[in-house]
Amino acid sequence: MRAVDVIVKKxxxxxxxxxEIDFFIGGFTRGEISDYQASAWAMAVLFQGMTPRETMDLTNALIESGERLDLTGVVPIAVDKHSTGGVGDKTTLVVQPIVAACNIPMGKMSGKALAFTGGTLDKLQSISGYRIDLSTQEFIDQLKKIGLVLTGQTLNLAPADGALYSLRDVTGTVKAVPLIASSIMSKKLAAGAQAIVLDVKVGLGAFMQEILEAVELAKLMVDIGYIAGKRVVALISDMNQPLGYAVGNALEVKEALETLKGEGPVDFKEHCLEIAGHLLILAGRAKELEEGKKLSLEVLENGTAFEKFRQLVQAQGGDVNLVDDPSKLPMASIIETISSPLKGYLKEIHAREIGLSAMELGAGREKKGDAVDYAVGIVLKHKVGDWVDEGEALFEVHANHRDRCGGAVERVLAAHSFSKSKISPLPRFYQTVIHAHEEKKR
Known part of the structure; x- marks a missing residue:
């Protein structure tokens, strides 16, 4: 078998x-198939697509390229969640403690930020001392002890996917749906997940701009999960405006802590309750979504979810004083409140532009290895559909370098657009994608 024949066939x-798929991915992983051949194959997949069976075989080939985490006997059911990435998305920090507080253990390996989307690990590292490098044994021991783990990727999970993604990123093939689906699902399945809730973002601050393409991706991932014998639900959620108000690492941790105390922004709180509710259904803790959301709300309001987060931070070496008193989290030396130059209904708050503004201030990284400033970011004051008076506070800029403020202020101002006519609030979710077999269980 030759690599060129596989490329031509596709x-x-x-x-x-x-x-053929095993041969190609295996050869690429071992360095026997060149980068330029893998790039040509990825472009062929972008234009010609793949059948569900091909995509499942690709997912398995990516899994087989590395190690697996087996949680059988460690937890009754291994639940996980994945977000396709967005601005102000600190959901994991709230959802995991909620689920664990409902007596469903949840261990998760997460990632760092790249470009304008924030990484969960960067947010956690704004809590001094918090370890993101747990060994596999430490992961398992902590999951057994407190039912909650949130760390970096400790195993060599699906290394072929990492190598393939690096090529896709520079060859214009990132948007190949079968490659996205297999990339996400290979890591989730290799990490031992048996039940997964996928948060597929769509809109101005998301990877997917159109609802139809988001649904296509969601359906494919749900199908992969079903074929693999897992329970998977995908939620298509809005990312035209940032989730919550805070964008930036320590700022988002503060907002997550407020939410864990039963407060926080309404849109973010509702988003977390929806995802947690679906996870509780998949884990068998709730029969219907409303029951799952009710259980989730109870552990927020009675403080057990907050206590779970506190246990998590303590178990992983973080300073719990920062959890108890968020004012001790990293704080920017420059905090400026910017007033609205106009009055009217907010028509748009461009999520991508807000994310890029925070990144310019130092909250994100342009390339791997870049340092992150945990204190900086943007705090919005309004949501799409809100009425804003001229001169009213529109947003805050949190910076540590005066020379970065001006550009960020201009960019965030330009990201807000106004209307004289009343504007409806944006929906939080557009659609839920469930496999027909899963639907019968509900």
Whole structure:
């Protein structure tokens, strides 16, 4: 078998066999198939697509390229969540403690930020001392002890995917739906997940701009999960405006802590309750979504979810004083409140532009290895549909470098657009994608 024959076959729109996919991914992982051949193959997939069977075989090939985490016997059911990335998305910091407080253990390996989307690990590292490098044994021991782990990727999970993604990123093939689906699901399945809730973002601050393409991706990932014998639900959620008000690492941790105390922004709180509710259904803790959301709200309001987060931070070496008193979290030396130059209804708060503004201040990284400033970011004061008076506070800029403030202020101002006519609030969710087999269980 030759790599060029596999490339030509896919270029011509034919279905690849499992053997051909295994050969190609295995050869690429071992360095026997060159980067330029893998790039040509990825472009062929972008234009010709893949059948669900091909995508499942690709997912398995990516899984087999590395290690697996087996949580059988460690937890009754291994639940996980994944977000396709957005601005102000600190959901994991609230959802995991909620689920754990409902007596469903939840261990998660998360990532760092790249470009304008914030990474969960960066947010956690704004809590001094918090360890993100737990060994596999430490991961398992902590999951058994407190039912909650949130760390970096400790195993060599799906290394072929990492190598392939690096190529896709520089060859214009990132948006190939079968490659996105197999990339996400290979890591989740390799990490031992048996039940997964996927938060597929759509809109101005998301990877997917159109609802139809988000649904296509969601359906494919749900199908992969079903074929693999897992329970998977995908939620199509809005990312036209940031989630919550805070964008920036320590600022988002503060907002997550407020939410864990039963307060916080309404849109963010509702988003977390929805995702947690679905996780509780998949874990068998709730029969219906409303029951799952009710259980989730109870542990927020009675303080057990907050206590779980506190246990998590303590177990992983973080300073719990920062959890108890968020004013001790990293704080910017420059905090400026910017007033609205106009009056009217907010028509748009461009999520991507807000994320890029925070990144320019130092909250994110342009390339791997860049340092992150945990204190800086943007705090919005309004949501789409709100009425704003001229001169009213529109947002805050939190910075540590005066020379970065001006550009950020201009960019965030330009991200807000106004209307004289009343504007409806944006929906939080557009659609829920469930496999027909899963639907029968509900």
């Amino acid at each position: 270029r011509d729109g034919q279905e690849l066999s499992k053997e």
